[in-house]
Amino acid sequence: MARKPTAGSLASSLFAVGVALVVTVVLLGFGSGSWTDALHAFFLQPIANQYYFGNMISLMGFLLLASLGIVIAFRGGLYNLGGEGQLFVGALAGTLAGLALPDLPGLLGVILVLSVASLAAAALAAISGLLRRAWGTPELITSYLLSAVLIPVAEYLITGPANDPARNLLATATLPQSYWLPRLLIPSELSLAFPIAIIAACAVYLAMFYSVRGYELRLYGLNEEFAVYAGINPSTYSIGAMGLSGALHGLTGGLMIIGTYHAAISGFSGGIGWNAIAVALVGRLHPLGAILAALVFAYLDAGAKASMLHTEFTFELGTIIQAIILLLVTATFVFGRRKR
């Protein structure tokens, strides 16, 4: 792959978010019954009360965790575009494992679900890394395609063989209650998953910038040729980094299940895997930056959904915001740009 994913500059992050906000205001104007109501909802509802705020923070946690997976992959010079699928498939795998072994003590059950979720997703992502190492197949394409193939499979399982007939819902059976994570801010869905995500971000930060492996990963991503000269094994990092990236997505999916949904519900991931890419880029591929970026995104996403109640018709404002940000966040500006 010739072009590595770049971290971007603060200027481009700010610019991207800024433009997205402007476009949001305009779009809401065209689509809404009452422009001011829609804007009011967009900017203020997410923090209006515990319910909305908690949900926003909960979303922030999941975005953050998944984006850590992207940070790791992109820092290693690898394009993991299959995050959505890794998250979804991992979550389903974890749920099925939990349903298969429902009688474990709570903590073990949690560990079981999360481990299976992470491993399944890691394997999925690692396949792309392996293909790239073995045959040079671009991981950008294989990771996306693998996800695109397996999401429908997972959906099929959820709505078909794994469906819980007792409930009138497109979902699997519910996990045993002992496997659920405690809620932190009733009535919102905020759960223990959020602090776990924050801890994970700190851990990734420490590992990435203070450990030998993190050093090697970053070196590999910045200058592969020099890294090889320094004795870094390309297989470890192309396959391992992809696997780790997948694992983080799978972990996110697992946490979403045991923290919020308690069962694998059709379409539950709601594009978090895709949003994670934008979050990682806005956060300049830095684990701590991702925390802030995840907050911004969760806020925008919550605002987008809230404003939909005040428009004449619903539309995917969140997607448009994400698209604009993605389009602009890697832009290079002539001033203050680093040397090539």
Next chain:
Amino acid sequence: MASLLEVRGVARRFAANGVQAVASADLTLETGQIHAVVGENGAGKSTLMQIIAGAIPADSGTVSVSGRPLANGDPVGALEAGVVMSYQHPRLDRELTVLENLFLGEEPRRFGVFFDATAARTRVRSVAPDFSPALLSRRLGSLSSGQIRMVSLLAALLRLPHDRPGILILDEPTEATTPAEADRVFTVIRQSADSGHAVIFISHKLPEVERIADAVTVLRAGRTVASWSDEIEVARLAREMVGGAEEHLAIVGATHDRAAEPRPSALPGDDRVGETEAATPPLRMEGLTAREGRRLVLDDITLSVNPGEIVGVTGIRENGIEAMESLLAGKIQPDAGVFEVDGHDATGLSPGRLRRLGLRYVPTDRLLRGASVESSVAENLIALKRRKLQRLGMLDGSEVSRFASRLHTNFGIEGNLHIPLWQLSGGNIQKVILSRELEGDPRLLVICEPSWGLDFRSRARIVERIRTSARDGAAVLVLTTDIDEVLDLSSRIAVLFDARIAAVFDRDEATRELIGRAMAGATGATRGA
């Protein structure tokens, strides 16, 4: 009447690394003249040509064609004035056909939209009747490098004006060509000159210059040091290229005692003292031959380096220095012969494995292979030591700092440890890379162009460090095109020409002139040419 081309006092400094590529160059070219420009690597020849062609702007000086000055850094203006340049590394697309490459940007058209291949072929026939039409429809990449050079030459010829004298600039037109191909190039050059154009060409091959040039200009350290049109002889060319000792002193300001006569064998700090004949020399090459594609890049090389020895290998880069570096870096493999590092067979080993055998390597292309410019200075310094500076998987911050600071002071690196490497000056970047590789008692040290980009004081420091490494038992191989450097450092000097070892000197017997002549292939015993 004004000469066809007059270059006066041109100078150019590159901002990127602070190197004064051209300090003050003059050149005069007459119509119908074949004018050679010679000089060592780094003398400024290519830069000067690019300035004339308007591809690079000059900091000062003038370039005039037929009395009218050209606008600075204006390639289109230069082209209109009739200046056409053919680059050393041809700017051609290997996927396009020869014909498409020849007319790229000035394609003859039919109905305004289609490429008029017939008209194009006719033009080729009129400009170069001997050029084989069958080659025109072939993909450029399928041609040999010699043929590609001919295509590049032809592309330039096609752009010369038909109504007035043009100036054709060729950078190393016979590089990587067989003798027969070289002859064809000369025929073309002669025809061009006879039909009223003038040709400037850069060449390292002094015997060829003697054969074909009507006039010559010699550059040294960015300055025109000599220019004449009578009696062009290899001996005189070589002498002017490398210069006598006094002139070199004046230009570089050296404080070393450097005589044009052979040097005495006993010198203070003579590091021959540390040399031992090892049973398994850290580096052993015997009958080593390597190819790139079909071209022979190393031919029957036999060379060993013992612990404590500093062996210098010099020559023109394209004549084997580059290839030897690639071999030692693990990038190319020998086709035949012995290649051993510390007694182990090193053929086919990855760069990482070679490192683990104790090979330390400072590449010519420092920024591409030797560093990560986006990483911090400290991160670059610890690249080879990372495993040793850790505790429980985490890098020990204080150990890292201590290690990095030590190198910092020992090598005189200026700049904060934690800023990205690219923010350092070129010279400091060199020091970072060199210090990393020299540190820690390497077994075999391969250094390419050690003092490239360094100021004088730093040069002396690096020389001292390399000598120290040798005294401590390292076997050192220095690959460089700088003759002074090789004389300064080495106890033994091998000169490469045309992929072979043309000469080997002990330091006692080596002089600048001898080395210069061997580098230029002037000592006979060469293949062809």
Next chain:
Amino acid sequence: MIANALELMVPILIATLGGLLTERAGVLNIGLEGLILTGAFAGIVGANLTGSLFAGLIFGAGAGALLAMVYSIACIELKANIFVAGLATNLLAAGVVPYLSALFYGPKGVVRLATDADFASLFGISVMVPIAVVLALVVHVALFRTPFGIRLRASGGNPQALEARALRPGRYRRAAMILSGVFAGVAGAEVALRLGVYLPNISAGRGWIALVAIFLGVRHPIGVVGAAFVFALFESFAGAAQGFTEIPGTLLLGLPYLITLVAMVVYSALGRRTRIQK
């Protein structure tokens, strides 16, 4: 089934031709999916507005060109990362098209073609089939027999060659990207007009199929005709299979991607260099 495959081949081929142009200019266009979607919507809208199917195709082309213009500005002027910008293009289409659809056509999300018309037939197959093949020939001539094509290929092969002749590679890259928008837009419009309706996600992975088809067709206009046909055959087979097997529809959603993935892996395993440029 062959006839059906030929008709299914049309949008894939046209989109692939667009992607081929950008690939030759050194840009791997992963925004094709979004461009196709945009074209599909514009095609129905245009056909409804004007009453003509071919006008619908023009509308599709225009919409695709517009989106591609945005994409190219991000990549060339703003120097954004090509792949991220390509993703963004897909997302942009996925967000903006439903917005416009809801704005003008109400919340249903599905826009029907006002008439029952279909493309004219030639010997029992849609006239679009020969048109698509002719388009491949036109692209072939443009790439290999015109100065524009020569320069476009140089911008992908060795941009320095253009710069050395005072030409700007960016111009040709942008032209290629906008053309890919035109082509993908037409492809999308064709799909929608043939089905008689615009549906969300009507592009169904054709953008990615097109990408892989470029490489399977050895990056050559005539080669991609074959590659597109092969993919269309698979699609036709899958459609027929759904009739007489029990494979549920949800699973089959992933099938085009599976075929594409397998094709991509086989292609690279056979040792071809994939030219993905910066």
